[in-house]
């Protein structure tokens with residue numbers, strides 16, 4: 001049941017989805033993704049790892065300059081459920097402060113590495129003011145490089161209005177991800193989807 005804490009999609013009347021990219025910034029793959037959004041329009045959310053953000057700050061800056069959002073993906077990418085409460089806090093706070101130093105604002109959304117999450121981590125995220133973000137297309141598993149076709153099929157079959165889409169731009173070869181995104185961005189736009197950041201999507205949530 002731990003995944004019920006995560007926001008996988010937002011109940012909204014707007015026809016929109018949120019592309020998200022975990023594990024960057026990366027000096028090769030993040031710019032390739034930015035080029036795709038620059039060509040077609042639309043905005044994305046980059047769930048950055050603090051230690052990568054320190055190394056590739058210029059890449060993060062370009063994300064911001066082009067209208068995208070930075071979200072928190074911890075400082076060292078640990079399994080949060082294996083950490084003490086204090087270690088968990090440090091993971092979130094260090095990266096949150098790095099992002100705030102760049103953007104001038106506290107990040108408002110957080111994605112746990114491996115989607116590994118429990119009540120303790122939830123309480124910590126809540127205390128620090130974060131919405132905790134999952135995804136609807138976890139079956140795509142782009143992180144394991146399963147082939148462009150697999151990423152496309154799993155994402156297409158799970159896309160729906162208000163959905164959050166998960167991809168990866170860091171750690172390993174991400175050419176498959178870039179290729180899939182290059183196809184998905186114009187395809188979804190032709191279907192009438194707006195491509196928005198996670199915080200925009202959250203702001204459009206219908207009142208229940």
Ligand SMILES: [Zn+2]
Pocket residue numbers: 022023073077112113114
């Ligand atoms: Zn990750």
